Amino acid sequence: MLIFLLLFALTLAVTLYGRGKYRTIYDEEMKNLSPTGLTGEGLARQILEASGIHDVEVVRSSGLLGGLFADFYDPDRKRLSLAPQHFAGSTFSALGIAAHEAGHAIQQREGYHPLRWRISAVKASMFLTLPLVIAGGVMMVMPAMGKSGVFFLVLSWTLLSGYNLGTMPIELDASERSKKVLRKIKPFANYDERVGVEKMMRVAPSAYIEGFFTALSWLGSLIAPHLGSDDSTDEKKEGK
Numbered sequence: 001m002l003i004f005l006l007l008f009a010l011t012l013a014v015t016l017y018g019r020g021k022y023r024t025i026y027d028e029e030m031k032n033l034s035p036t037g038l039t040g041e042g043l044a045r046q047i048l049e050a051s052g053i054h055d056v057e058v059v060r061s062s063g064l065l066g067g068l069f070a071d072f073y074d075p076d077r078k079r080l081s082l083a084p085q086h087f088a089g090s091t092f093s094a095l096g097i098a099a100h101e102a103g104h105a106i107q108q109r110e111g112y113h114p115l116r117w118r119i120s121a122v123k124a125s126m127f128l129t130l131p132l133v134i135a136g137g138v139m140m141v142m143p144a145m146g147k148s149g150v151f152f153l154v155l156s157w158t159l160l161s162g163y164n165l166g167t168m169p170i171e172l173d174a175s176e177r178s179k180k181v182l183r184k185i186k187p188f189a190n191y192d193e194r195v196g197v198e199k200m201m202r203v204a205p206s207a208y209i210e211g212f213f214t215a216l217s218w219l220g221s222l223i224a225p226h227l228g229s230d231d232s233t234d235e236k237k238e239g240k
Contacts, residue, residue, distance in 0.1 A: 008154045011161045022206040029092035029200045035189040040086040040098030043187060047102040047178055048080075050185045056080055056105050060087040071097050071207060073104035075119060080105060092193065096200025097207060099182060103174030106181070118170040121163050132156055171205030 044058045061070045061081035070083035080101050086094040107115045135152075179201060188194040 005154055007158045007162070011158050011165070014165060015161060018206040022203045025199060025203045026093050026207075029096065029196050032092045032192075032196050034090040034092070034095060034193055037090050038095065038187060039088055039090050040082050040094040041088065043095050044080055044082070044098040044102045046185060046187055047099060047181050048105055050181050051102075051106050051109060053105055053109055058082065058087075060084055071101055072122060073101045073108075075104070075108045075115065078105075092196035093200050095197045097204055099178045099197060100171075100175050100201050100204035100207075102181075103176070103178030106177045107170075107174055110177070112170075112173065114167075114170045114173075118167040121167050124160065124163065128156075128160060132160070168205055175201040175204055 041058050041060075048054070048056055048058070056078045058080045059082070061072070061083060071081065071086060073080045082094075082098055082101065085091075086097045104115060104118075179198060182188075182194075182197075188197065
């Protein structure tokens with residue numbers, strides 16, 4: 001049990017770090033607007049066209065669980081979905097997120113097989129996040145479940161989060177591929193815009209961690225009281 005609690009703590013720590021880094025830059029670049037009014041949708045289309053990709057649609061998405069999966073490239077449907085603020089937004093944050101997602105379409109065109117691993121991780125998160133949150137709530141109010149319920153939650157979230165964190169190199173590769181295209185088409189009005197968007201692209205791989213933060217922190221707050229419990233301590237109390 002202890003090893004899984006440590007793994008969960010490590011996963012949560014990495015999640016918090018990634019979330020903090022992403023949120024800091026995202027909020028910073030949200031204050032900067034493209035001088036030309038270029039939108040996330042427009043930039044994504046430019047990148048796709050310049051890469052010879054003409055069969056991918058760029059759509060506005062509302063996402064699930066508060067926008068956790070709003071920005072996503074689906075290789076099966078050939079669809080690049082962007083959250084409303086990124087689809088129609090002209091902020092450096094919106095442009096960076098859009099450019100990053102376009103990088104996944106480039107990966108597919110260039111036969112980058114690890115992309116499938118990333119897609120499977122995202123889909124697993126989409127289908128398992130809410131059920132795990134519900135299961136966690138039910139187990140925590142069922143005394144009969146006891147530590148077995150905590151163990152189940154720790155193991156499930158550690159595996160799910162660890163699987164996602166393991167795909168970070170794939171996410172970084174997507175940003176790099178898209179960045180190469182941007183340097184060829186030069187869609188930005190000035191140096192500051194280019195630097196701001198590229199800065200956002202570097203942390204874009206951590207975007208999904210922002211969504212995991214809410215669920216993981218909630219789960220952590222439920223598990224925390226159990227981390228200090230010890231059978232021997234309980235026995236001593238009973239002995240008194």
